[in-house]
Amino acid sequence: MAFTNISIDPASLPQSGELALKPIHPSYLKVLRIVWFMLFTLLLLVLCVLFYFNQDWLQLIVLLPVISAYLLLLVFTVVVGTGSFRRKAYAIREKDIMYQTGWIFRKLHIVPYSRLQHCVLKTGPIERRFGLASIGLFTAASEVRDIRLHGLPQAEAEQLREWILQQIQPMQASEYI
Amino acid sequence: MNTFDQPRRQPLIALIITLVRITRAVMGALWPFLLAALLGSKRKKASYWIFSSIAVLVFILVRSVLDYLNFKFWVQNGQLMIRRGILTKKNISMPMSRIQSVHLEQTLWHTITNAYRVIIDTPGAEKEEAVIYALQRAEALALKELILSHAHADLVKPEQQAAVLPEPAKKLVQLGLRDLARFSITANHIETLVLLLALVVSFYDNVSPVLKTEQFRWLADYEETIQFSWRLFIGTTVLLLIVSVIASYIRTTLRFFRFTMTAKQGGLNLHWGLIEMRHKMIPFRKIQLVSWRANFLRRLLGLFQLQLRITGEDEVSKRQRILIPITAATQLSAILPYYQPALPSDGEAYGILPAYYQRRTILIGIPVTLLLTLGLYAWLGMYGLLALLWLPYFISTSFLFQRNFSYWVNDQAIQIKRGVWGREQLLLKWQQVQFVTVVQSIYQRKHQLATLQLQTAGGQVAIPYIPLQTARELCDYALWKIESSQENWM
Numbered sequence: 001m002a003f004t005n006i007s008i009d010p011a012s013l014p015q016s017g018e019l020a021l022k023p024i025h026p027s028y029l030k031v032l033r034i035v036w037f038m039l040f041t042l043l044l045l046v047l048c049v050l051f052y053f054n055q056d057w058l059q060l061i062v063l064l065p066v067i068s069a070y071l072l073l074l075v076f077t078v079v080v081g082t083g084s085f086r087r088k089a090y091a092i093r094e095k096d097i098m099y100q101t102g103w104i105f106r107k108l109h110i111v112p113y114s115r116l117q118h119c120v121l122k123t124g125p126i127e128r129r130f131g132l133a134s135i136g137l138f139t140a141a142s143e144v145r146d147i148r149l150h151g152l153p154q155a156e157a158e159q160l161r162e163w164i165l166q167q168i169q170p171m172q173a174s175e176y177i
Numbered sequence: 178m179n180t181f182d183q184p185r186r187q188p189l190i191a192l193i194i195t196l197v198r199i200t201r202a203v204m205g206a207l208w209p210f211l212l213a214a215l216l217g218s219k220r221k222k223a224s225y226w227i228f229s230s231i232a233v234l235v236f237i238l239v240r241s242v243l244d245y246l247n248f249k250f251w252v253q254n255g256q257l258m259i260r261r262g263i264l265t266k267k268n269i270s271m272p273m274s275r276i277q278s279v280h281l282e283q284t285l286w287h288t289i290t291n292a293y294r295v296i297i298d299t300p301g302a303e304k305e306e307a308v309i310y311a312l313q314r315a316e317a318l319a320l321k322e323l324i325l326s327h328a329h330a331d332l333v334k335p336e337q338q339a340a341v342l343p344e345p346a347k348k349l350v351q352l353g354l355r356d357l358a359r360f361s362i363t364a365n366h367i368e369t370l371v372l373l374l375a376l377v378v379s380f381y382d383n384v385s386p387v388l389k390t391e392q393f394r395w396l397a398d399y400e401e402t403i404q405f406s407w408r409l410f411i412g413t414t415v416l417l418l419i420v421s422v423i424a425s426y427i428r429t430t431l432r433f434f435r436f437t438m439t440a441k442q443g444g445l446n447l448h449w450g451l452i453e454m455r456h457k458m459i460p461f462r463k464i465q466l467v468s469w470r471a472n473f474l475r476r477l478l479g480l481f482q483l484q485l486r487i488t489g490e491d492e493v494s495k496r497q498r499i500l501i502p503i504t505a506a507t508q509l510s511a512i513l514p515y516y517q518p519a520l521p522s523d524g525e526a527y528g529i530l531p532a533y534y535q536r537r538t539i540l541i542g543i544p545v546t547l548l549l550t551l552g553l554y555a556w557l558g559m560y561g562l563l564a565l566l567w568l569p570y571f572i573s574t575s576f577l578f579q580r581n582f583s584y585w586v587n588d589q590a591i592q593i594k595r596g597v598w599g600r601e602q603l604l605l606k607w608q609q610v611q612f613v614t615v616v617q618s619i620y621q622r623k624h625q626l627a628t629l630q631l632q633t634a635g636g637q638v639a640i641p642y643i644p645l646q647t648a649r650e651l652c653d654y655a656l657w658k659i660e661s662s663q664e665n666w667m
Contacts, residue, residue: 095660104619110652111612112659117299118271125264140300140488141611141632161270165256168272 021089021100027130028151029085034126036081040074080104090149097137097164099149109147113167115139120146121161123154133157137164179319181252184260187245190290191311196241197286198310203237250309255327257297259309271307273327275299281317293317297324300488300634346446349511350438356504361429362422363474370421433502440515445485447501459499462665463487465609465635467516469509470601480504483512486635517606521585521592529582533642534575536620542571584640586651588658591631593638607658609633615648631655 047066051057083103091098096112120136127133134150135157152160240263248261257276259269277300281293291314297307312320352360434451444460466486475481481503503509513520546568553561577597584593593603614630621627627648631638640651 096656106617106622108615109612110614110656112656114659115611117275118269120270121268122262123266128266138299139611139632140634141637147612161268165254165270165272168275 019091019093019098021091021098023089024085024149024151025130025132025153028088028127028132029082031124031126031130031132031151032081032085036074036077040070040077043070085151088151092160092163095167099147111137111139111147113164116164116168119161119164121157122148128154135161135164179316179323181250181320181323184249184251184258186249187309187311188292188313188316190286190292190313191248192241192245193290194284194286194292194294194311195244196237199237199241199244203233207233248310252323257324259307269307271297271299273324276324276327279321279324281321287311295320346439346441347511348437348439349445350436350501350503350508352433352436352502352504356502357430357433358426359478359504360433360475360480360502361426363472363478363480364425364429365472366418366421366425370417373417373421373424429502436502438501438512440512445512445515447499457499459485459487461515464516465633466603466605466638467513468601468603469503470596470599472599476600479506481509483509486633488634513604517590517604519587519589520604521587521590522594522602524585524587526583526585527643527647528584529579529640529642530626530644531579532620532624532626533579533582534572536618536642537575538568538572542568542575546571579642582641586654591638591651593640603638605631605633605638607655608662608664609635610655610659613652613655615645615652617645621645 047070057063080103084101087100087103087106089100095114096110098108098110100106100108117138117140119138121133122136123133131154132150133152133154134148135152137147137149139146149157149160243263244261247263247266248259250257250259252258252273255273257269257271257273259267259271261267261269276297278298280296280298282296283293287293290311292311293314295309295312295317297309299307309320431451433449435454436447436449438448439446444458444463447455447457447459449455464485464487467483468486469481469483471481483501483503485499485501487499501512503512546565549567550561550564553564555561574597578595581597581600582593582595584591586592588607590604590606592605595601595603611632611634614632616628616630617626621642625645626642627645628639628641629643629648629651640648
């Protein structure tokens with residue numbers, strides 16, 4: 001094949017910035033709230049046990065910073081977690097999959113199917129109660145091994161997994177020289 | 178032939194293997210508490226130990242059985258499917274054509290029962306996910322054969338191999354003693370000094386009980402006669418510097434003695450060694466990312482350290498990195514074309530915005546300086562205010578980083594140059610990109626800026642604080658290059 005190097009107008013390429021992303025299922029916020037509740041209840045229990053066995057810590061100079069740190073962490077987790085949830089969204093394209101996550105630092109990951117090694121469908125006990133699942137997309141990237149799409153309805157997650165695997169499969173026939 | 182098309186559990190031997198595995202994990206987590214309970218001042222009653230042991234054993238047994246019952250695997254539509262998990266269910270789908278290799282391992286338990294642990298190797302697999310803990314020998318071999326019959330074929334098909342003529346090896350790098358000396362003198366002596374100090378401290382920890390004995394009492398007496406003086410301080414510093422330079426030379430010589438690099442058909446061959454000769458062969462197609470760096474001194478002398486980042490390289494272990502000393506610019510020019518013939522740096526250079534150092538100063542520089550100053554002031558009094566000097570140093574290094582950061586693009590690759598006092602350059606072919614991430618902080622969103630991250634199998638390449646439009650264009654171009662190409666990335 002003769003070597004060519006035709007100039008490409010960026011405007012003619014598929015635009016990643018213009019695509020409307022689909023938010024994840026609203027029930028996932030309930031899953032997050034339940035997880036936060038369990039985690040912070042456990043943390044509170046641990047603190048209570050520690051104070052019970054160390055009675056000399058029950059002074060204002062120790063209690064005040066510990067309670068302040070606990071409440072600060074709780075508020076931060078809920079506020080940032082909720083903000084992050086509202087911005088989680090994804091889009092499926094012909095050649096790749098896009099996933100947006102994060103609030104303070106918003107990240108838009110775009111993973112071509114040709115770079116996917118395998119995918120994992122995961123359902124935790126709380127997610128199962130709300131009929132939700134998550135998909136992990138694995139590439140060979142050494143620093144960020146996988147992208148996880150959370151808060152998908154179970155049926156949709158399974159359909160998405162099948163779709164992704166179908167996209168990976170036909171590529172093997174023509175991929176290698 | 179066994180096609181494994183029905184979901185199946187592992188044989189019963191896997192239950193014993195799982196029992197052993199979970200016992201080791203539980204003991205690994207519990208041993209500090211066990212030790213504390215055993216050595217603690219309050220002795221526990223025998224009933225405490227009996228009930229605790231029973232509780233732990235019941236947990237291990239129940240967990241092992243549930244793990245075993247919930248693990249199934251099968252092959253479907255050219256994919257290896259694994260379903261596992263008790264509370265959190267995982268369904269792993271691995272196209273067999275993506276599988277690089279299948280390893281069969283045996284522990285003592287496996288050997289006794291004529292079974293194998295099957296480990297599936299893909300570039301993206303987490304270690305514990307792609308493992309079948311026990312299969313009987315015949316089944317393990319059958320599964321391996323089935324997977325490998327679908328797996329990744331060689332790039333050059335057998336009928337094409339005959340058409341490729343063998344080329345003679347071409348020597349690219351050969352280091353003599355003079356080259357090693359130049360390289361070692363320009364090494365990072367502070368790093369060597371820190372290593373030496375760590376060695377001395379560790380050695381001192383081991384021998385300090387001996388030094389406190391009667392025979393070494395004179396040492397303690399001698400210590401009391403030494404008084405601090407600036408002459409002593411400078412003398413000690415100069416001595417440490419000389420020692421670290423000598424140690425750097427020894428380190429460099431041991432590491433790169435008789436180093437040669439030759440290019441042969443298919444890859445680069447590295448040979449080196451003082452007492453024991455070592456050899457490494459790097460196929461060209463495994464090289465994901467190339468970088469070369471020089472500290473301030475090495476820049477002046479035209480020396481570099483070239484790093485070839487290959488697939489699956491362990492970034493944490495420095496020993497496993499492929500580092501090549503380059504003592505002439507012509508060596509670099511001879512090596513780079515094997516990865517990428519046309520360098521993007523022949524074209525127009527782009528930079529990053531001043532917002533980079535401004536934001537770093539506000540978010541990191543000022544808060545850290547304040548905390549440091551407050552802490553040191555509380556400890557050292559007025560001398561603690563010297564910590565304020567860190568702020569102008571931080572601002573100047575961030576400014577220099579922003580000013581020195583450049584990148585170039587062409588239709589084959591992207592090249593980045595960065596550094597403060599030294600310089601590092603990275604060269605990445607678009608085909609080696611695994612996926613792309615566009616990151617925006619709150620400030621960047623407000624000002625239409627972004628950080629572009631290109632993820633590869635050999636590490637990440639990031640361009641911070643560029644216009645959002647530029648980040649999107651680069652992102653779209655990288656994706657187009659990957660998705661429109663038939664070329665294999667590995």
